[in-house]
Amino acid sequence: MKKKTSGRIPAVIIAGLALFAAIGSRTFLGACVHEDGSFGTCHYAAMAVCGTALVIMAEGIAAAVWNNAAARRGLFLSALLTGVLGILTPGTIIRLCTMASMRCRTVMRPSMMILFSLICFSAAAGMILTGEH
Amino acid sequence: MTIRDIPIINLVRKPGRTAALVLLTAFLALSLFGGTLVVTSLRQGLKSLESRLGADIIVVPSSAQSKSSFKNMLLQGTTGAFYMKEDNLARTLEVEGVEKAAPQIFLSSLKADCCSIRIQVIGFDPETDFIVQPWIEESCRAQLGDFDIVVGSNVGVSTGEILRIYDERCHVAGRLAPTGTGLDSAVYCNMDTMKLLLKAAEAKGITHDIDSDDEDVISAIYVKVREGYDIGKVNSAIQGHTRKASAVRTKSMITDVSGSLSGVSRTVSWLIAAIWILSLLILLTAFFMIANERKKEFALLRLLGTSRRQLSSLILKETALCSLTGGVLGTGTAALMLFPFTGLIEKSLGLPYLRPPVPLILLVAAASIAVTVLAGSLASARTAARLGRVDPGIVLRAD
Numbered sequence: 001m002k003k004k005t006s007g008r009i010p011a012v013i014i015a016g017l018a019l020f021a022a023i024g025s026r027t028f029l030g031a032c033v034h035e036d037g038s039f040g041t042c043h044y045a046a047m048a049v050c051g052t053a054l055v056i057m058a059e060g061i062a063a064a065v066w067n068n069a070a071a072r073r074g075l076f077l078s079a080l081l082t083g084v085l086g087i088l089t090p091g092t093i094i095r096l097c098t099m100a101s102m103r104c105r106t107v108m109r110p111s112m113m114i115l116f117s118l119i120c121f122s123a124a125a126g127m128i129l130t131g132e133h
Numbered sequence: 134m135t136i137r138d139i140p141i142i143n144l145v146r147k148p149g150r151t152a153a154l155v156l157l158t159a160f161l162a163l164s165l166f167g168g169t170l171v172v173t174s175l176r177q178g179l180k181s182l183e184s185r186l187g188a189d190i191i192v193v194p195s196s197a198q199s200k201s202s203f204k205n206m207l208l209q210g211t212t213g214a215f216y217m218k219e220d221n222l223a224r225t226l227e228v229e230g231v232e233k234a235a236p237q238i239f240l241s242s243l244k245a246d247c248c249s250i251r252i253q254v255i256g257f258d259p260e261t262d263f264i265v266q267p268w269i270e271e272s273c274r275a276q277l278g279d280f281d282i283v284v285g286s287n288v289g290v291s292t293g294e295i296l297r298i299y300d301e302r303c304h305v306a307g308r309l310a311p312t313g314t315g316l317d318s319a320v321y322c323n324m325d326t327m328k329l330l331l332k333a334a335e336a337k338g339i340t341h342d343i344d345s346d347d348e349d350v351i352s353a354i355y356v357k358v359r360e361g362y363d364i365g366k367v368n369s370a371i372q373g374h375t376r377k378a379s380a381v382r383t384k385s386m387i388t389d390v391s392g393s394l395s396g397v398s399r400t401v402s403w404l405i406a407a408i409w410i411l412s413l414l415i416l417l418t419a420f421f422m423i424a425n426e427r428k429k430e431f432a433l434l435r436l437l438g439t440s441r442r443q444l445s446s447l448i449l450k451e452t453a454l455c456s457l458t459g460g461v462l463g464t465g466t467a468a469l470m471l472f473p474f475t476g477l478i479e480k481s482l483g484l485p486y487l488r489p490p491v492p493l494i495l496l497v498a499a500a501s502i503a504v505t506v507l508a509g510s511l512a513s514a515r516t517a518a519r520l521g522r523v524d525p526g527i528v529l530r531a532d
Contacts, residue, residue: 096289097250097289098250098288098289098290099250099251099252099287099288099289099318100286100287100288100289100317100318100476101210101287101318101476101479101480105289105476106474106476106477106480107474107477109473110473110474110477111473113473114469114473
């Protein structure tokens with residue numbers, strides 16, 4: 001059988017992007033910060049996004065270290081589907097603040113959508129590149 | 134394999150060189166498309182502000198705070214509430230040269246239990262208004278009854294939903310089209326609704342700094358000057374005729390914004406020019422070095438019977454393919470950076486910012502890619518001509 005590229009590189013990329021998303025969603029790419037310390041719904045969207053990103057990071061690390069090609073493909077598929085969840089979480093599954101000028105809409109939502117889209121793209125590339133042994 | 138396949142085979146065979154050329158041309162396309170789009174969006178925003186203001190003169194309370202608050206409200210969507218006596222409207226209408234005068238009342242809600250969101254509320258008189266009504270007609274054709282509101286495009290509520298303002302349930306009758314200005318963050322209602330909301334706000338203990346026992350107040354008067362009259366003279370006349378109010382020419386407000394916009398536009402243009410000059414110099418150097426590296430390759434092709442014209446065309450095709458790939462990549466990256474972050478860019482610039490229509494965006498994208506391909510091809514034209522004239526005997530004997 002023809003041995004193709006292992007697909008470890010997409011796995012590392014996925015893990016890196018997911019870590020960036022997890023840290024970013026709770027810091028510089030995060031939800032609105034209210035002066036009085038209260039939370040809006042966007043705070044919970046940020047927490048959900050962080051959790052989703054951590055799961056994807058674990059999947060990426062597992063795909064990078066696991067030698068079994070079928071298992072790796074399964075992990076990439078899981079990362080792709082979880083990435084779709086990450087795209088839909090802020091704004092669709094969990095509502096954000098009402099005003100379009102708020103930080104959750106101007107910074108958090110677009111940046112998370114881009115990061116999770118890149119994760120989905122990398123996962124798809126990983127599935128294609130993963131070889132058969 | 135035919136001679137037509139050679140450009141693609143060459144590009145694939147040298148992935149590092151190809152990637153470098155693609156990245157360089159991508160950078161050219163990114164700067165051109167991105168910069169052009171930002172400047173075009175700013176111009177669209179200014180045009181939108183001019184058409185939305187619609188009046189020649191705006192009369193506001195005379196305190197400096199009111200004037201800057203009004204400007205911030207228009208440009209950045211910050212909330213403001215200032216008032217003057219309603220009789221200023223009648224005084225304004227008495228001035229010779231005033232064709233129309235439409236009052237508005239401003240109110241800002243709170244970020245508190247009484248209100249769904251902190252928002253600017255603007256009340257207008259449908260009988261005399263010539264600013265908001267045309268906008269409503271263009272966008273949603275909503276009819277406003279008591280406690281009916283239309284919302285700006287930045288307010289994330291849908292038609293039919295309820296917005297609580299000082300515990301009054303206001304029904305969203307429509308959404309307005311975006312203007313790229315602070316007006317997108319406001320909600321609009323008729324004067325009856327506004328007066329009820331003012332009373333509801335006072336019941337919540339919110340005072341409105343009204344220097345009058347008279348309950349009837351307004352926040353601004355939009356004035357249209359009759360044709361044939363000098364706007365400056367009418368402005369001065371209104372200034373003299375009204376009490377504790379200032380008349381501001383909208384042209385001066387727009388000139389201020391236009392000045393800031395020109396500054397940003399100039400900076401962006403200089404940046405694009407600098408990036409292009411630097412990148413083209415790097416491209417020219419790169420092609421010169423590639424030419425030296427590939428002399429033997431082209432000498433062999435000449436020996437095999439390839440004509441000079443075919444050789445030149447081969448190089449140009451390679452460059453065009455790299456530039457096209459880079460152009461598409463750069464334009465796509467610029468789109469990915471600009472479109473999702475439109476809100477952030479608008480907020481950061483503090484200027485009217487309105488994305489141009491889709492056909493114009495596509496035209497700018499196509500033009501950016503075309504210019505990038507042309508620039509790449511021109512940068513390699515001299516190299517292509519030189520390599521086409523290579524003498525195989527001299528080159529191969531050089532070893």
